[in-house]
Amino acid sequence: MASLMKTEVWREQNILTPAQVCGDVINVIDDVSPIECAEYCLGQVVMCFMFEFNHITKVCRLFSGIANPNGTHLLPWIPFVAYKGLSNCERAGYTYVTGDEGLCFKVFETELPWFDARIKCEEEKGRLLVLKTSRHVDTIMSYSGYLPSSFWIGLSDPNKDGNWKWIDGTNFNSSVWHNIMINGHSINYPGENDTADCIRISWSRHKLHDTNCKGDDRFVCERPQLL
Template sequence: KNLTEERDELKKEINNLEQPGWTLFGGSAYFVSPTKRTWEESRSYCQSKGADLMVINSIEEQNFANNFRKYMWIGLSDLETEGKWKWVDGTPLTTRFTHRCLIKNFNSEGSWNDAECGNENYWICEKNLNSIKCPSPIWRHR
């Protein structure tokens, strides 16, 4: 790609995030829904925005999600294989839970609850901004 194409791609990605409701934190942009949907509908919405349901990778990210003070769908389920939890990015879960899809509860640190995926809840999308390719800088020598 040439520099102009890279610049235009970056502008497009940034413009997609300039929508009400997106919050920046730790290299990602997050969107917390104002309405309720099923897990699958929530995931489809996130994907339509170039994101996916939130993958919680750290205690800091979990604490960030707690600040929204909502029960929210996150990107964790055992839909493929009952009892085998996977994040939407394909990584396995290292903590044990029961079955179904997971809701992030804002009350405490280990506050994830399983629920029927067909239930309607708020959700949180995450778009990793580290995947956006920035144009290479042009250095001028004097």
Template sequence: MEENDKNEAFYYNHENIYCNSVVQQSKKTEGEKMQTIAEVTLDSHKTYKKTTASRRILYIVMCIIFLLIISIVMTVLYLQQSKQLKQSNQAIVLLNSSFQIKLIQSKEELKNMTCDQTSLQLQLKQAELKITNLIESQTYLQTQLRKAQQNITEFTRRMQVECCEPQWELFRFHCYYFFEDSKDWFAAQTYCKHLSADLVVIKSKEEQEFIKLEQTIHGGIYWIGMTDNETEGTWRWVDGTPCNSSSGNPVYWDSNQPNNNGDEDCAIMYPDGTWHDYSCSDTFRVICEKTAYTCYFKG
């Protein structure tokens, strides 16, 4: 029993020792783990600090590099702007110089223009004065010209007369030729045409009296320029005008004339001044008539 007790005590002690050993080993192991963890934590902390420091340094370096780059860029831009500003200033100086030169030239031109304007105004006044004098001279000359024309007209009126060729009789701007050879009416008209005239056409009482007087002087019966050869009963002068009282011209037919006795289509004038119709184929003396021409009196 004592032996059992001893064995139990031995086993108990042995267990205690083992347990203590295990506990100590566990504590040792946990301590080592804790120490390892602490060391790892410390190393990690140190590593973090180192990394953080490196990052800060890198950040600082990058900032410095960035600032340097910005400074370089700003310096380059400043230099460029300074160069451009210098060029601009030079251009402004040149423009200002050119403007000043042009301004001076403009002032000179304006001064010259002012002088020219003054000179032109003076010339204009002189020209206006000359024009006024010319107008006055023209008015005077026109007056003198009108007077001269009036004098010439009056002188011409006094000097000019109506004339006829030899053997032609003048009466109121017409010439009359009394041809004493006998011809039929058509031959008589042809003869007058050859003399640039026509058989006589009587349009007024005064002309009728003149023909009657001359016929008395020359004697005989004469053809006059009247016929109804184209239309029977419609008497017309050789100039185409009608011969009747309604035409406004006087007629001097004898009583019972015209009677168309035996196809009598042409007219004659008796010495007493009466008109008669006769056959155009009969022969009588000829009276030709044409317009007188203007001639001038030679003093």
């Protein structure tokens, strides 16, 4: 989509499934133009993650953050086109990484257990960092100077059955990682065997490894430019 305003460039994407909806609807405006809809989104500063404009009904809907798929959406699902402003990332205090898909991340220096880090990211209208493709891994690797020596990411074994999943529910693909150590053991919790159910990245060793979710570490949240 071409620039709707001189202060913003909007990326366009077809939202085909409920899992792609970016958060809660924070406002619905009737009988407006696409430019007015974009202006309403920009006026929200941090809260408006993307907007949907219906060219037939001229209804504008503003979305905040990222929705966690929960299967409660009404059927049938009707696909729509959404627009995400690229500068929203910086306006929310995050770092924008250029690329085909874009990556918008923020480092939190406060050390928290994995589940608390997850909640903090969701409070930020985002999620713990998800790196599902080799392109995403290579992109974030190029920004290693911004990242702590180790940090939580959005990967865990939620059912404690060895089936690792990203926080959006997709399965872990180990082929995109070069250095992985997943063995179910946490050296800091010797009395709790097979309780290493959360993943952190040790950046100093470029290694992805499992550890006990109760341990404290720094973490990285992201706000995907478009899911």
